[in-house]
Structure formats: C-alpha cells, structure tokens
Amino acid sequence: xxxxxxxxxxxxxxxxxxxxxxxxxxxxxxxxxxxxxxxxxxxxxxxxxxxxxxxxxxxxxxxxxxxxxxxxxxxxxxxxxxxxxxxxxxxxxxxxxxxxxxxxxxxxxxxxxxxxxxxxxxxxxxxxxxxxxxxxxxxxxxxxxxxxxxxxxxxxxxxxxxxxxxxxxxxxxxxxxxxxxxxxxxxxxxxxxxxxxxxxxxxxxxxxxxxxxxxxxxxxxxxxxxxxxxxxxxxxxxxxxxxxxxxxxxxxxxxxxxxxxxxxxxxxxxxxxxxxxxxxxxxxxxxxxxxxxxxxxxxxxxxxxxxxxxxxxx
Numbered sequence: 432x433x434x435x436x437x438x439x440x441x442x443x444x445x446x447x448x449x450x451x452x453x454x455x456x457x458x459x460x461x462x463x464x465x466x467x468x469x470x471x472x473x474x475x476x477x478x479x480x481x482x483x484x485x486x487x488x489x490x491x492x493x494x495x496x497x498x499x500x501x502x503x504x505x506x507x508x509x510x511x512x513x514x515x516x517x518x519x520x521x522x523x524x525x526x527x528x529x530x531x532x533x534x535x536x537x538x539x540x541x542x543x544x545x546x547x548x549x550x551x552x553x554x555x556x557x558x559x560x561x562x563x564x565x566x567x568x569x570x571x572x573x574x575x576x577x578x579x580x581x582x583x584x585x586x587x588x589x590x591x592x593x594x595x596x597x598x599x600x601x602x603x604x605x606x607x608x609x610x611x612x613x614x615x616x617x618x619x620x621x622x623x624x625x626x627x628x629x630x631x632x633x634x635x636x637x638x639x640x641x642x643x644x645x646x647x648x649x650x651x652x653x654x655x656x657x658x659x660x661x662x663x664x665x666x667x668x669x670x671x672x673x674x675x676x677x678x679x680x681x682x683x684x685x686x687x688x689x690x691x692x693x694x695x696x697x698x699x700x701x702x703x704x705x706x707x708x709x710x711x712x713x714x715x716x717x718x719x720x721x722x723x724x725x726x727x728x729x730x731x732x733x734x735x736x737x738x739x740x741x742x743x744x745x
Contacts, residue, residue: 435719531562616652623647656687697732
C-alpha cells in the first residue's frame with residue numbers, strides 16, 4: 432500500500448510539472464501523450480497475445496509516432512479537425528493492411544509462426560487475423576489516447592479557435608478535467624467501497640468493486656468536475672472565456688455525471704481484458720499500480736468524453 436501511495440504521489444507531482452510546462456510549450460505534453468500511447472499500446476499488444484490474438488508489436492509502437500507526425504502536418508496545413516480524424520483512421524487501416532500484407536508476403540516466417548503457436552489456419556487467414564488484431568490494439572488504447580493532442584494543441588488550431596489566450600485557457604481547463612476527474616472517480620470509488628462495502632458491482636470481472644464504491648465514484652467524480660468549473664470560474668480571465676463559449680456549471684455537471692459513469696465502465700472493460708488474458712496487471716512499469724493501462728483505464732474513456740466536450744464548446 433505504501434508503494435502504491437508513493438507512486439501515486441510521484442505521478443501527481445509529475446503531472447503538475449507537466450501542466451506548468453504547457454505555459455511555455457505544448458511539445459512536452461505532446462511527448463507525454465505519445466509516450467502514453469506507445470507504452471499502453473505495447474501492454475495491450477502483449478495482453479492480446481496472451482489471449483491468442485496475435486498482432487504486430489512493431490506496428491503498435493510505430494503508430495503513435497506516425498500519428499503525431501500526421502497530426503502536426505494536418506495542423507500546419509490547417510485542415511479541419513474532422514478531416515484530421517478521418518486521416519488518422521485511414522492511417523490505422525493502412526498500418527493494419529501493411530501488417531497483413533507483410534505476413535502474406537513473408538510466407539516462410541508466417542508459416543513458422545503458425546506452427547509455433549499451433550494455429551489451425553491458412554497463411555491467408557493468419558495474415559488477415561493478424562492485421563485485424565493489430566488494428567484493435569491501434570484503436571484501443573493508442574488512437575483514443577492521442578485524442579488528447581487536439582485538446583493540448585488548441586492554440587495551434589487558431590484557424591478554428593481564433594482567440595489565442597482563450598484557446599490556451601480552454602485547453603488547460605479541459606486537460607485538467609481529463610486527468611483529474613478519473614483520479615477522483617477511482618480513488619473515491621475505492622475508499623467508499625472499502626468504507627461501506629456491501630454488494631459486489633461485478634464480481635466476475637473485479638471482485639473488489641462494490642455498488643457503494645461505484646456510487647461514491649459517481650458522486651465524487653461529478654463533484655470534482657463541478658468544483659473545477661467553479662474554481663476556474665472564480666478567476667476573471669476564465670470567467671469571461673466561459674461566458675464567451677457559453678460554458679455553464681450545469682453543462683459541466685452533466686458531463687461530469689457521464690464521465691464518472693463511463694470511467695468506471697472503462698475500468699471494468701480493462702478488468703475484462705485482463706481476465707481474458709489471465710493476468711493480474713497489464714504491466715509492471717508503475718510500482719504498486721501495475722502497468723500504464725492499469726493506471727489510465729478510466730482516463731482513456733474520459734479522454735474521449737473530453738474531446739467530444741471540446742468539439743461542443745468550439
């Protein structure tokens with residue numbers, strides 16, 4: 432428990448430092464986002480392999496780097512956000528297709544892999560399966576994590592969001608929302624569950640989670656979202672910006688409720704994947720917490736919610 436607390440405190444301190452760097456440059460936070468996508472992608476690739484869903488780890492590692500280059504190029508060319516997303520999806524399909532094609536062309540290597548893994552299928556089927564299974568690892572978690580790039584680079588999207596200072600302020604608020612709300616949901620779901628106990632939420636997937644914990648996560652996660660709004664709204668600059676973009680406390684309340692529910696579903700989804708892979712943790716990079724996926728399973732869903740929230744505000 433001490434190790435878990437120490438690692439958690441170190442992560443919070445590191446995150447605070449990252450937010451300070453944002454006032455100077457967006458590249459540091461960008462690098463962190465790409466790093467999360469790479470490491471979480473590797474953990475997902477390993478998890479899928481343990482389920483018998485074989486994929487290309489090199490492709491999973493390479494995708495976030497190519498995706499970031501495509502994102503920066505798209506911003507430079509001032510493409511619309513929706514077009515950039517379409518291009519990112521096309522990149523995922525292209526990489527998965529290349530994986531399948533390489534497997535098909537490298538018949539000897541693919542045949543050896545089929546025999547080693549004791550799979551009953553043709554090389555053509557194996558190539559298709561490997562491409563599709565790689566595609567899953569590219570989408571979850573890498574593609575979803577990389578949606579944070581749009582939030583972090585609102586200032587660069589000034590051809591969409593014309594007021595530079597406003598873009599930075601909205602970006603900062605949304606980034607903090609994306610990271611802090613899931614922390615509150617996870618922490619208070621655990622604390623409330625430990626305090627009140629009661630019926631299990633979904634014992635087959637996560638034996639320790641309780642209904643009382645889920646309710647506690649919902650209440651405290653929503654309270655955190657609203658508290659963040661009022662905290663920022665107490666600062667004149669942010670209050671004026673919130674008025675300009677028509678952001679109200681009840682909007683944040685609704686989004687906070689959605690986030691607090693879906694964050695817990697994201698947590699359960701990763702528990703489901705770990706059960707299928709027959710593993711306790713997705714990795715061991717974070718002492719006391721396991722892998723990156725173990726730490727950000729709730730955040731991944733909230734990143735999507737934050738991204739959609741950003742599009743609504745814009």
